[in-house]
Amino acid sequence: MTANSTTLQERLHAVLAELPPKKLEQVVDFAEYLKSREEWDATMELLSDSEMRRDVEEGRDQAVRGKGRPWREVRQHVRG
Numbered sequence: 770m771t772a773n774s775t776t777l778q779e780r781l782h783a784v785l786a787e788l789p790p791k792k793l794e795q796v797v798d799f800a801e802y803l804k805s806r807e808e809w810d811a812t813m814e815l816l817s818d819s820e821m822r823r824d825v826e827e828g829r830d831q832a833v834r835g836k837g838r839p840w841r842e843v844r845q846h847v848r849g
Contacts, residue, residue, distance in 0.1 A: 785793065816822050831837045 785796065788796065816825070828837070
């Protein structure tokens with residue numbers, strides 16, 4: 770964690786300690802929105818790549834047809 774990130778977290782904790790529950794709920798909702806938005810943007814970036822989109826669609830088609838490899842088998846190769 771960088772010093773800047775640590776400082777930001779300290780500031781955030783100080784502010785959160787002063788907020789009433791209703792405002793804390795709003796902060797949590799907004800933080801969850803930011804996180805999901807970041808994940809959605811990453812997904813859209815991947816799917817905007819026509820080759821990646823084709824690969825995803827091919828994988829879905831294979832799954833529907835019962836083709837492909839079990840996740841455990843794939844995972845073993847990914848971990849090394």
